[in-house]
Amino acid sequence: MKVARPVLRGPRRSNALGLPDQEAFSPTIPGPLADGSADPGERVAMMELFKGAIGVFKNPSSHRPVNFDDPTLAAEVVLFADLLLRLLDRIPPRASQQTI
DSSP states (O other): OOOOOOEEETTEEEOTTSSBHHHHTOTTTTOTTSOTTSOHHHHHHHHHHHHHHIIIIIHHHHHSOOOOOOHHHHHHHHHHHHHHHHHHHTSOOOGGGTTO
16 A cells, blocks of 8 residues: 655645645645545545645644553554555546556
8 A cells, every 4th residue: 555645845735646645635626635536525525535634633733742642542542544545545547546
């Protein structure tokens, strides 16, 4: 399984696909991580869900030490990340994505 991990490339944050995060999930011109068959509102919701997850769980640990001293919370964060990956796995690849 290939995971799109955020990396720093120039002034804008982009993922392993070389796209800024919002473009990867773009609901208007479906990005490579957007489900083109989903309702436009659901595509926006999926984009916002991933933006929120990155903002809440990934960004803080990129800028300062974060102590997950509550083992239940830490386990739930891992389970949430697993759910997000499974949601990505359910998106059918488009013909233009076959090589990604």
